[in-house]
Amino acid sequence: KAGVTQTPRYLIKTRGQQVTLSCSPISGHRSVSWYQQTPGQGLQFLFEYFSETQRNKGNFPGRFSGRQFSNSRSEMNVSTLELGDSALYLCASSLDGGRGETQYFGPGTRLLVL
Amino acid sequence: GENVEQHPSTLSVQEGDSAVIKCTYSDSASNYFPWYKQELGKGPQLIIDIRSNVGEKKDQRIAVTLNKTAKHFSLHITETQPEDSAVYFCAASGSSGGSYIPTFGRGTSLIVHP
Numbered sequence: 001k002a003g004v005t006q007t008p009r010y011l012i013k014t015r016g017q018q019v020t021l022s023c024s025p026i027s028g029h030r031s032v033s034w035y036q037q038t039p040g041q042g043l044q045f046l047f048e049y050f051s052e053t054q055r056n057k058g059n060f061p062g063r064f065s066g067r068q069f070s071n072s073r074s075e076m077n078v079s080t081l082e083l084g085d086s087a088l089y090l091c092a093s094s095l096d097g098g099r100g101e102t103q104y105f106g107p108g109t110r111l112l113v114l
Numbered sequence: 115g116e117n118v119e120q121h122p123s124t125l126s127v128q129e130g131d132s133a134v135i136k137c138t139y140s141d142s143a144s145n146y147f148p149w150y151k152q153e154l155g156k157g158p159q160l161i162i163d164i165r166s167n168v169g170e171k172k173d174q175r176i177a178v179t180l181n182k183t184a185k186h187f188s189l190h191i192t193e194t195q196p197e198d199s200a201v202y203f204c205a206a207s208g209s210s211g212g213s214y215i216p217t218f219g220r221g222t223s224l225i226v227h228p
Contacts, residue, residue, distance in 0.1 A: 004157075033215065042203075042218060042219070042220040042221055043158075043203065043218040043221075045215055045217075048215060056215050090157050090158070092157075097214065097215075098214060099145065099146065099207075099214050100145065100146040100165055100207070100214070101146075101214070102148060102160055102163060103148075103160075103216065104160065105150070105157035105158045105159070106157050107155075107156055107157045108156075108157050
């Protein structure tokens with residue numbers, strides 16, 4: 001079975017721009033979560049989608065948004081980029097996001113904001 | 115919400131030694147505790163997990179122990195090898211709405227010297 005894939009792998013943007021990242025979960029997985037990883041803050045939960053609906057949200061500003069399509073693929077968008085948004089953005093999928101389910105991570109998209 | 119503390123932040127050992135990483139959690143409702151290994155340039159990969167109805171689990175050179183009363187769990191790696199060098203994350207999963215979002219520790223950078 002193919003793993004979680006994320007595109008693009010690397011991105012360079014300038015302050016004020018917006019960016020869209022894509023995630024394809026493992027086939028059959030319906031829950032997709034997004035995380036921001038930085039050296040100072042570790043892995044921070046952004047949001048989780050299930051059946052095209054945002055089911056959980058972390059403590060990030062409204063500039064961070066996402067969506068999920070009917071095939072479970074997900075995108076996240078960051079508008080009005082700031083220097084502090086430079087990070088590795090990880091996507092993880094699981095079957096239903098239920099009790100005791102393992103999350104499987106993609107390789108991440110490394111975003112650099114200049 | 116859940117809070118996960120992980121120690122040490124850096125661990126340096128000689129090849130063949132054992133390595134122990136410890137985590138504590140705050141939410142007694144947490145019942146699933148995965149451990150992830152993240153190598154440079156890659157996303158976190160699950161290496162072992164334990165559920166609250168089990169006290170210990172082993173998989174070759176890796177073992178995890180859980181003490182629910184004290185709310186702490188540990189990762190033990192025996193006979194370390196240079197390829198074990200990576201960042202290790204613990205996580206605790208409880209409940210949030212209809213899904214179970216894991217909270218991650220800050221990570222431990224394990225360095226195995228040949």
